[in-house]
Amino acid sequence: MEITEILLSAQSPNVNIRSAAEQKLKQFQEQSLPIFLLVLSAELSNEKKPPESRWLAGIILKNSLDVKNLVRKRELTQQWINLDPSVKTQIRELVLRALGSTVSEARRTSSQVIAKIAAIEIPNKQWPELVEKLLCNIFNQAAQTFLKQSTYETLGYICEELSPHDLEQNEVNSILTALVHGMSQSEHSPEVRLAAVKSLFNALDFAKTNFENEMERNFIMKVICENALSQVLGIRLAAFECLVSISSTYYELLEPYMEALFGLTTKAIIGDEEPVALQAIELWSSICEEEIDIQEAHIEATECLDSRHHRITSRALPLLVPILLETLKKQEEDQDQDSDTWNLSMAGGTCLGLVARNVGDAIVPLVMPFVESNIVDNDWCRREAATFAFGSILEGPSIEELSPMIHSGFDFLLNAMKDPKNHVRSTTAWTLGRIFEFLHSPSNIESVITPVGLPRIMCVLMEAIKDAPNVAEKVCGALYFLAHGYENGGSNCSVLSPYFSEIISALLYTADRTDSSDFRLRASAYETLNEIIRCFTKSETSNFIPKLLNGIMNRLSQTLRLQIVSTGDREKQSDLQALLCGVLQVIIQKLGSFEETREIILHSSNQLMSLFLQVFSCHCSTVHEEAILAIGTLAYVTGPAFIKYMQEFYKYLEMGLRNFEEYQVCSISIGVVGDICRALDEKVLPYCDGILTHLLRDLSNPMLNRTVKPPIFSCLGDIALAIGKHFERYLPYVMPMLQGAADLCSCLDVNDEEMVEYGNDLRRSIFEAYTGLLQGFKDTNAGLMIPYVGHLLQFTEAIFRDKLRDEAVTKAAVAVMGDLADTLGPNTKIYFSGRTFHQDFLGECFKSDDDQLKQTASWTQGVIGRVLVS
Numbered sequence: 001m002e003i004t005e006i007l008l009s010a011q012s013p014n015v016n017i018r019s020a021a022e023q024k025l026k027q028f029q030e031q032s033l034p035i036f037l038l039v040l041s042a043e044l045s046n047e048k049k050p051p052e053s054r055w056l057a058g059i060i061l062k063n064s065l066d067v068k069n070l071v072r073k074r075e076l077t078q079q080w081i082n083l084d085p086s087v088k089t090q091i092r093e094l095v096l097r098a099l100g101s102t103v104s105e106a107r108r109t110s111s112q113v114i115a116k117i118a119a120i121e122i123p124n125k126q127w128p129e130l131v132e133k134l135l136c137n138i139f140n141q142a143a144q145t146f147l148k149q150s151t152y153e154t155l156g157y158i159c160e161e162l163s164p165h166d167l168e169q170n171e172v173n174s175i176l177t178a179l180v181h182g183m184s185q186s187e188h189s190p191e192v193r194l195a196a197v198k199s200l201f202n203a204l205d206f207a208k209t210n211f212e213n214e215m216e217r218n219f220i221m222k223v224i225c226e227n228a229l230s231q232v233l234g235i236r237l238a239a240f241e242c243l244v245s246i247s248s249t250y251y252e253l254l255e256p257y258m259e260a261l262f263g264l265t266t267k268a269i270i271g272d273e274e275p276v277a278l279q280a281i282e283l284w285s286s287i288c289e290e291e292i293d294i295q296e297a298h299i300e301a302t303e304c305l306d307s308r309h310h311r312i313t314s315r316a317l318p319l320l321v322p323i324l325l326e327t328l329k330k331q332e333e334d335q336d337q338d339s340d341t342w343n344l345s346m347a348g349g350t351c352l353g354l355v356a357r358n359v360g361d362a363i364v365p366l367v368m369p370f371v372e373s374n375i376v377d378n379d380w381c382r383r384e385a386a387t388f389a390f391g392s393i394l395e396g397p398s399i400e401e402l403s404p405m406i407h408s409g410f411d412f413l414l415n416a417m418k419d420p421k422n423h424v425r426s427t428t429a430w431t432l433g434r435i436f437e438f439l440h441s442p443s444n445i446e447s448v449i450t451p452v453g454l455p456r457i458m459c460v461l462m463e464a465i466k467d468a469p470n471v472a473e474k475v476c477g478a479l480y481f482l483a484h485g486y487e488n489g490g491s492n493c494s495v496l497s498p499y500f501s502e503i504i505s506a507l508l509y510t511a512d513r514t515d516s517s518d519f520r521l522r523a524s525a526y527e528t529l530n531e532i533i534r535c536f537t538k539s540e541t542s543n544f545i546p547k548l549l550n551g552i553m554n555r556l557s558q559t560l561r562l563q564i565v566s567t568g569d570r571e572k573q574s575d576l577q578a579l580l581c582g583v584l585q586v587i588i589q590k591l592g593s594f595e596e597t598r599e600i601i602l603h604s605s606n607q608l609m610s611l612f613l614q615v616f617s618c619h620c621s622t623v624h625e626e627a628i629l630a631i632g633t634l635a636y637v638t639g640p641a642f643i644k645y646m647q648e649f650y651k652y653l654e655m656g657l658r659n660f661e662e663y664q665v666c667s668i669s670i671g672v673v674g675d676i677c678r679a680l681d682e683k684v685l686p687y688c689d690g691i692l693t694h695l696l697r698d699l700s701n702p703m704l705n706r707t708v709k710p711p712i713f714s715c716l717g718d719i720a721l722a723i724g725k726h727f728e729r730y731l732p733y734v735m736p737m738l739q740g741a742a743d744l745c746s747c748l749d750v751n752d753e754e755m756v757e758y759g760n761d762l763r764r765s766i767f768e769a770y771t772g773l774l775q776g777f778k779d780t781n782a783g784l785m786i787p788y789v790g791h792l793l794q795f796t797e798a799i800f801r802d803k804l805r806d807e808a809v810t811k812a813a814v815a816v817m818g819d820l821a822d823t824l825g826p827n828t829k830i831y832f833s834g835r836t837f838h839q840d841f842l843g844e845c846f847k848s849d850d851d852q853l854k855q856t857a858s859w860t861q862g863v864i865g866r867v868l869v870s
Contacts, residue, residue, distance in 0.1 A: 003039050007053035025060065033079060034087045037064060041094035044110055051103045058098075058109025065116040069661065070703040077120050092117065096133060099154060100147040107150035115157030122158075123166045130158075131171050138178045149195045152182055156199030164206045172206045176220070179203060183223045190232045197227050197238040204245050211250050221246075221257050228264050233273055240268065240279035244286050251290040255310045262316060269323055274344060281327065281347040284320065287312050288354035295358075313358045321355065321366040324348045328385035331423060345385070349392045356396035364397050368405065375412070380421040387416065387424065391431030394438050406435060406448045414460045422468055429464060429474035436481035449485070451495060457482070458499050465506050469516030476510065476524035479503065483531045494537055500544060503532055508551070511579075519575055526579040530586040538594045546600055549587050553604070556580040556611050574620035581615060581626035584608065585633045592637030601637050608634060609645045616652045621662040628656055628665070632672035635679040642676065643683045650687055657694035663705035666698065670711045677715075677722035685723050692719070692730050699737050706758060710765035713741065717772025725780035727773070734769075735788060742766055742795040750804060760806045763799060767812035774819040782823050789820065789831050800841045811853050814845055818860030826870045833868060 006028075009021035029036045043049055043057035065080060067073050080088070095117070098110035114130075121127040137143050137151040155175055167175075181187070182196025210216045224246075227239035243261065247254060254261075261283065268280035291313055313320070327348030332341060356363045367389050374386035390409070394402065413435075416428040439448045449457065461482075465475045486496055496503075511525040536544065559577050564570050588608070591597045601608075612634075615627045631649060635642040653676075656669025673691055677684050695712050698704050716734055720727040741762060748759040770792060777784055799805055799813050817838055821828050832838060838860075845857035 003043055003057075004049055004053045007043065007056045008050065011052060011056060029064070033064075034083055037061060037083070037091055038087055038094075040064075041091045044106055044113070045094040045098040045101070047101060047103075051105050054098075054101075054103060055105040055109055058106065058113055061095075062109065062113050062116055065113070065120065071661070074703065080117070080120050081124075092127065092130075099137065099150045100144065102146070104146070107146065108153065111150055111154040111157050114154050115161045118158045119161035122162060131167075131174060135174055135178050138182065145189045145192060148182070148192045149189070152179070152192065152195035152199045155179065156195070156202040159199065159202035159206060164208065167206060169209055172203075173210070175203055176200075176207055176210055176216075180220060180223050183227055185226065190230075190235065193227065193230070194232065194234050194238060197224075197235055197242065200224070201238065201242050201245060204242065204249055211246075211253055217253060225257075225260055225264060228268075233276065236268075236272065236276045237279060240264075240276055240283065244279060244283050247283055247286040248290055251287065252310070254287070255312065258312055258316070262319070266319075266323060269327065269344075277327075277344055278342070278347050281324070281344070281351050284313070284316075284324075285347075285351045285354050288351065288358045291358050292354065313355055314362065317355070317359060317362060317366065321352070321363065322370075324352045324355070325367065325370045325385070325389055328352075328388050329381050331381055331384060345388070349388050352389065353392040353395060356393035358396070361397045361401045363393050364401050364405075367393050380419075380424055383416075383419065384421070384424045384427050387413075387427045387431050391427065391434045394431075394434045399439055402439060403448065406439060410435075410448065410453070414456060417460050417464045422471065425464070425467060426471045426474050429471055429478055432461075433474060433478035433481050436478055436485055440482065440485035449482070454495060458502075462499075462502055462506055465510055469513065469518060469521045472510055472513070472516075473518075473521045473524045476507070476521070476528045479507075480524075480528040480531045483528070483535050487531070487535050494535055494540065496532075496535060497537070497540060500532065500536075500540060504529065504544065504548065507532070519572075522576070523579060526583055530583055533583075533586050533590050536590055538596065541590055541594055541597050545587055545591055545597065549584075549591070549600070549604060552580055552583050552587065553607060553611060556584065556615070560611075560614050570618075570620075574618055574623050577615050577618060578620070578622045578626040581612065581623065581630045584611075585626070585630035588630065588633045588637055592633070598637060601634070602641065605634060605638050605641070605645075609649070613648060613652065616655075621659075621665050624652075624656065624665050625668050628653075628668050628672050632668075632675035635672070635676045639679050640681070640683060642679050646676075646680075646684075646687060650690070654690060654694065657691070657698065660698060660701055660704040660708070663708050666704070667708045667711055670695070670698075670708065670715045673715050674718040677718040681722050682724070682726070684719070685726055688719060688723060688726070688730075692716075692733070696733055696737065699741075707761070709741070710758075710761040713738065713762070713765035713769040717769040719772070720769070720776040721772040722776075724776045727776055728781055728784055731784060738766060738769055739788070739791055742791070745795075746798060756804050760804075760809050763805065764809045764812045766795070767809070767816045770816050771812070771819050774816070774823040778823045783827070785820075786824060786827055789824065789828055792816070792820065793831050793835055796841075797835060797837045800837050807848075807850065807853070810845065811850075811856060814841065814853070814857050814860050817841075818856065818863050821860070821863040821867045825867060829867050829870060832864055838864060 006021050006024050009017050010025060012018045012021070028039075040057040040061045044054050044061065046054070065076055067076065092114075095110045095113045098106050099114075101107050101110070118127065118130060122130070134151050134155060137147055155178070159175070164172075179196050179200045182192055183200065187193050187196070207220070210220065224239050224242050227235050228243065230236050230239070243264075265280040265283055269277050272280070291311070325348075327344045330344040330348075332343055332345075352363075352367070371386045371390045374382040375390075377383055377386075390405075413428055413432055417425055417432075419425050419428065435448055461475055461479055465472050465479075467475070483496060486494055494500075507525045507529045511522050511529075513521065516522075533545070533548075556577065559573055559580065562569070562573050564573060588601055591601045609631070612627045612631050615623055618624075653669055653672065656665050657673075659665045659669070673695075695715060699709060699712055716738075745759055745763050745766075749755045774782075774785060796813050796817060799809060805813075821832065842857045842861050845853050848854060
């Protein structure tokens with residue numbers, strides 16, 4: 001059958017025809033991949049074929065080059081690399097030809113296919129002529145408009161697929177020249193200009209060298225700003241999206257353009273279409289976030305503010321804040337009350353909150369007149385805007401600055417919980433939650449909650465939690481932060497104690513409400529219940545938790561019997577099971593924290609474990625995560641008694657350790673191995689062969705998300721500590737992995753913040769693994785670690801000289817030096833006497849403000865000192 005007919009049949013509404021066609025396509029692909037890809041390319045580029053078959057040919061071609069699944073993606077990449085070069089050349093020529101098609105679907109699909117091929121070939125220095133061929137389309141004056149448009153789209157897709165280091169600088173220069181040319185006023189086609197602006201957005205990460213050149217930067221900024229004033233909505237929107245990206249990527253170069261940008265954003269926020277106005281607000285939010293990051297980095301480094309901090313927001317404050325305040329009045333009367341629709345009001349309030357975090361006290365006098373003049377207005381929009389403004393600025397300014405206004409306005413806010421307008425009540429509940437989150441702490445004399453005022457607050461909240469679902473959700477949030485403020489209050493008798501029974505009943509009732517289809521209300525109710533449980537004292541734990549434990553177990557049991565007739569039913573069941581497992585984890589943790597109540601868990605452990613194991617029959621990663629976490633907590637609380645569950649649980653634990661695709665499940669499973677090791681000690685030994693096999697395979701798996709690898713090393717330390725001398729059999733496999741990871745740390749990109757953070761996590765976990773090994777072998781086979789001392793100290797010295805290490809790495813490094821000296825004693829004398837860096841390292845620690853670090857350093861200094869005089 002001709003490919004065209006098969007492709008059309010694959011889109012048939014008749015399921016039998018469609019399935020038969022899909023099967024034929026699959027067989028064709030499996031029998032001869034090169035011909036299959038070539039035929040699809042020919043179909044895509046053939047102007048005589050139907051648009052529908054050409055479109056599907058392109059989609060299948062694209063999906064034959066890339067998928068989300070990392071393992072499958074690697075296979076597809078290798079398949080393409082292995083194709084005969086002549087076949088690849090023909091496919092490239094055909095898809096490039098399709099860029100000039102008169103059919104828009106064919107052009108767009110071919111753009112995506114070209115980018116997918118480029119993503120494979122350009123990093124491998126193949127298809128070097130691609131960029132030049134695309135640029136020829138753009139600068140060819142005889143080229144038709146739609147060819148230029150599709151070529152710009154292709155360049156954008158290519159930049160989206162590649163990393164900046166994949167292209168040579170001369171290629172980047174040529175691409176940027178072409179994009180700016182397409183954006184210029186000499187280009188009369190709006191479609192081409194729009195495609196060029198959108199492509200520039202994807203190319204900005206490649207333009208670092210160009211932005212560092214003032215002349216080139218000025219020209220690029222000029223062209224973008226011109227497009228931000230275009231008569232065409234899409235072009236204006238795309239130009240502002242470019243400016244938002246530039247504000248974060250090149251913040252330090254932004255200052256000279258701020259006068260022009262302020263004018264552009266003001267014009268857009270006040271008078272442009274909502275999509276453009278939202279991007280204009282986002283530009284200021286992005287600037288604020290950059291400045292907040294710089295300030296936080298300054299606080300952590302305890303140094304002078306970075307020269308990159310241009311205080312753009314502070315200087316614009318008197319003009320910017322009034323504009324943002326006006327946006328708060330632009331609510332949507334008919335917006336869905338169960339969802340936070342992203343509109344001008346939401347965007348303006350979010351930006352105002354970021355401004356407050358950025359400038360602190362300086363925002364208060366600019367906002368409070370707006371609040372005071374609108375808070376009692378007859379127009380609900382103004383009342384809600386005033387409340388929203390007040391709630392938005394509560395994070396940032398000092399409690400001393402805000403406290404007088406909170407005290408004077410608190411009764412008003414409580415009364416506003418009965419406002420006739422739902423929007424006002426919802427925003428008021430959110431604002432109360434913000435007050436409790438940022439300004440409520442029993443240990444602070446400025447705390448806005450007093451024992452005298454608490455009864456009125458609780459009365460209002462308990463009534464308001466019965467309100468409409470969107471209001472009730474915000475009330476749950478307010479209760480959460482109210483309870484959180486008391487969690488570490490240090491009092492033996494919680495101030496909230498008289499209200500716990502009523503709060504628990506209200507939250508359970510709220511979780512069961514059927515008048516809302518929004519999952520967030522139920523989630524908020526259970527998350528707040530968890531926080532209430534964390535607040536319990538010993539006596540409250542004894543009084544409330546046994547009944548609550550039985551109630552939550554019954555609820556979880558009921559979910560196992562739910563009738564599932566649709567995907568929606570399955571999702572609801574999974575969501576509810578995940579929430580209930582989360583509550584049970586908190587309950588187990590709280591009962592286990594007191595010796596008097598630990599027995600309750602021991603009596604209920606069989607029933608709990610049975611429920612958790614049944615939950616694994618649900619094929620949902622979120623449920624598995626919560627169930628595994630709860631089981632890890634149960635193992636910690638029950639200790640050695642957990643061994644009776646290991647045989648049944650192990651198969652699910654193994655599934656988690658193998659599940660590298662859903663890496664969060666894998667990571668949590670690794671953490672639970674640590675919990676089990678601490679609970680069982682040597683009793684975990686029968687399962688160690690299997691566990692170590694999976695952990696080492698995960699470490700060797702290039703498809704595993706890198707964030708999972710540090711927990712694996714920490715887990716190896718937990719296992720070594722648990723089984724002691726029995727870990728000897730694993731040393732030949734584990735130590736090369738540890739040493740290889742340590743060597744890798746010196747190769748990480750120090751200019752990449754995410755990589756620096758990952759490097760710190762990795763180094764801390766390596767030290768934790770060594771600590772577990774040293775302590776595990778201390779009383780039995782300590783000599784086994786002698787061959788590794790030199791490499792460990794060399795690694796530790798490299799860490800000492802690295803100023804990008806964080807405090808957790810410092811603590812772990814200092815502790816491992818102490819463990820080394822303590823475990824191996826005189827055997828380490830030659831190593832410590834030959835390397836004096838440890839003296840400077842410890843000296844640095846003694847200057848720290850962290851008492852725990854100083855104590856660790858003091859202990860380490862003592863054991864090393866004893867070794868050196870031995």
